[in-house]
Amino acid sequence: MSTSVLATTEMHELTDAELSEQTxxxxxxxxxxxxxxxxxxxxxxxxxxxxxxxxxxxxxxxxxxxxxxxCGGTNGAGxxxxxxxxxxxxxxxxxxxxxxxxxxxxxxxxxxxxxxxxxxxxxxxxxxxxxxxxxxxxxxxxxxxxxxxxxGTDNIANPTDGIKSFSGFIKVAKTPVNAFTKEAFFGTTEDQRIFAKITALGLFPTTVFTDASSMQSSTNGGSPWGIKVPSQKVQFDFPETIVSGNRMSQLNLVVQDVPIPTISIGADNGAIKMLLDEPISLLFGAIYADKATFYMGEKDTTSAGCAANRNTKNCSYIDNLKANVTVKQNFNLIHNLPITxxxxxxxxxxxxxxxxxxxxxxxxxxxxxxxxxxxDFGALNPTSGIGMDDVLPQIATFITNYLSQNNIDLDLAKTFDAITGAPIYKGIGAITLADNARAVMTLSNLLLDSNQKPVSNCYGGLKFC
Structure with missing residues (x-):
């Protein structure tokens, strides 16, 4: 048996023909x-x-x-x-x-x-x-x-580790975004001034505009004048996007025509203090209404009720608002890159x-x-709200453009309120913005939810090893 085993383990020379038959x-x-x-x-x-x-x-x-x-080299020092x-x-x-x-x-x-x-x-x-x-x-x-x-080791707002500089090519898969805006007051700064045309009893046209000098006055519990814009959900999908370049520190994604939900306005949302360009001139003489507090909703309306019932007679709405959204996200806020x-x-x-x-x-x-x-980064679900400071001035321009083509008519009771300085409550229905009106919205360095939480690749309780 020993001889047989030794014989079978010896190497044998193959001819070219025999070698060609082997795989x-x-x-x-x-x-x-x-x-x-x-x-x-x-x-x-x-x-x-x-x-x-x-x-x-x-x-x-x-x-x-x-x-x-x-580091250094052909692309520069530092x-x-x-x-x-x-x-x-x-x-x-x-x-x-x-x-x-x-x-x-x-x-x-x-x-x-x-x-x-x-x-x-x-x-x-x-x-x-x-x-x-x-x-x-x-x-x-x-x-x-x-x-x-x-x-990186932590999904926090300002990490010091992770991806600090990236040179290369990434194709980002279609990515859903589930974000929300912060509550804001609209009409409280100079760049949010609104102009509108008002007629009394169908006559005596004049122009009103928000009073910049009193925009920040506080007569209702310390809150500024203005319409309270509630937090709004902003949900959309980024299409598949290519990111490519040298020494990038930020991921830039852009999506067009993101619909913003209708903003419903009732009397409870707040008020805009208005000035009249000229006095309202009735048949029996000129009567001055220097200032009036204008509510874009009837006295008994609430924004929630307006949203639920869509009562265009007593409520006001900002409709057809769309945004072109840019996401600027530092690479070190993106922790997980699955490679498939x-x-x-x-x-x-x-x-x-x-x-x-x-x-x-x-x-x-x-x-x-x-x-x-x-x-596939999963969903981008920011944990903090999007500030509206850059968007509200743009909305003010869109509303002014709409109101320049659509008069606000005061009946006898509201004309009397304007003359006496009493608050004016007026639902003006749908403020339907032009189809080409686009607000530019930027989302910068938002902390993402747990799908970007890095999981330790260590045994025990170590974050990194």
């Missing part, structure tokens, strides 16, 4: 991509790509305290192309809590990212000329990468279009990190 898989593979055949590259006649690959599946769980690449701290790479989560926090049934540090067929690729300029050929870049990548990349397909890290001395990358992905000089498929 197998090499651990290492070498390849060359000619861009002239694929249409890729900065100039299809200038570049060739040589690839050294490992035919294997590699599993990796890693924590990196500081990842800094391309910054880095890629600067991240407290970076973790693990396997993908297999569940989520009700608040969106990612969970792992085996604990995150027990999982690994899967890197299938990793490779190193070189970009060679003028590959067919021995005298002028030049290595202009290289990249690290894989045929497929499945993993969960996170940066692949990507690459490259270094190049000039712009290079790497084979197989997205059509819009042209790597810029320096270090470049690219993600192949759209990244």
């Amino acid at each position: 197998g898989q090499a651990l290492l593979s070498l390849g060359y991509t000619n861009p002239s055949a694929t249409g890729e590259g900065k100039n299809t006649s200038d570049y060739g790509f040589y690839k050294l690959g490992l035919e294997a599946k590699v599993e990796l769980n890693a924590n990196i305290k500081n990842l800094q690449l391309g 910054a880095c192309d890629i600067d991240m701290s407290n970076v973790s790479l693990s396997g993908l989560p297999d569940g989520r809590l009700a608040d969106g926090t990612a969970t792992w049934s085996k604990d995150r540090p027990s999982t690994s990212a899967e890197i299938t067929n990793p490779f190193l690729e070189f970009a060679i300029k003028n590959p067919n000329s021995a005298s002028t050929r030049e290595v202009t870049g290289f990249r690290l990548s894989a045929e497929k990468i499945m993993g969960y990349l996170s940066a 397909s692949g990507g690459y890290l490259s270094l190049q001395s000039e712009k290079i279009k790497w084979p197989g990358s997205d059509a819009a992905d042209v790597a810029q000089p320096g270090f470049w990190l690219s993600f192949k498929d759209p990244l």
